[in-house]
Amino acid sequence: MEVKIADTVIALVKGDITEESTDAIVNAANSRLMGGGGVDGAIHRAGGPKIMEECRKIGGCATGSAVITTGGGLKAKYVIHTVGPIYKDGDHQEPELLESSYRSSLDLALDKGLKSIAFPSISTGAYGYPVEEAAGIAIKTVLEFVSAHKGLALIRFVLFSEADLKTYSQILAKLTK
Numbered sequence: 735m736e737v738k739i740a741d742t743v744i745a746l747v748k749g750d751i752t753e754e755s756t757d758a759i760v761n762a763a764n765s766r767l768m769g770g771g772g773v774d775g776a777i778h779r780a781g782g783p784k785i786m787e788e789c790r791k792i793g794g795c796a797t798g799s800a801v802i803t804t805g806g807g808l809k810a811k812y813v814i815h816t817v818g819p820i821y822k823d824g825d826h827q828e829p830e831l832l833e834s835s836y837r838s839s840l841d842l843a844l845d846k847g848l849k850s851i852a853f854p855s856i857s858t859g860a861y862g863y864p865v866e867e868a869a870g871i872a873i874k875t876v877l878e879f880v881s882a883h884k885g886l887a888l889i890r891f892v893l894f895s896e897a898d899l900k901t902y903s904q905i906l907a908k909l910t911k
């Protein structure tokens with residue numbers, strides 16, 4: 735599914751984000767930037783040790799913030815590492831922090847002059863964020879961002895399962911009708 739808002743295409747696909755050739759792909763990292771499982775593990779495996787070397791130099795990233803490294807051996811030129819919140823019960827600033835993860839990543843892409851960016855479903859794996867709520871925040875944040883900022887031609891969500899793609903698609907359709 736895809737929609738165009740102002741100058742930006744927002745696209746939803748099912749796939750493996752490590753294969754994306756957007757200018758940047760976003761990593762759902764942890765605050766120590768030390769790698770892990772899920773999408774983080776897949777990105778470091780596919781991109782090689784250079785990304786981890788750069789992460790070590792950066793040293794860490796607060797929850798809700800984002801940092802950038804090169805893409806190592808990936809097709810994407812850059813990896814934007816953001817740290818989503820660990821979901822407890824929704825009353826521990828999880829929505830604000832998740833919104834901040836998406837916004838910080840988009841700000842960084844714009845500051846770097848990038849034209850395209852691919853996101854995974856941040857926080858909805860190991861960090862346990864209920865996917866429907868997280869998808870609502872992700873899509874709403876992206877829609878607000880593209881109405882306020884020119885410069886990004888493509889924002890793509892790369893969802894790992896058919897169920898997640900369906901959830902994100904329903905929410906994008908609802909928020910843009």
Ligand code: AR6
Nearest residue numbers: 750751762764770771772773774776857858859860861894
């Ligand atoms: N491409 C796209 N999406 C993927 C891929 C992939 N190759 N692999 C997994 N996903 P998670 P989090 C999906 O756990 O919840 C790590 O250990 C996955 O199915 O990767 O933010 C970090 O080091 C899910 O829908 O990220 C942190 O410690 C989504 O990506 C912690 O996990 C996010 O799942 C971060 O947890």
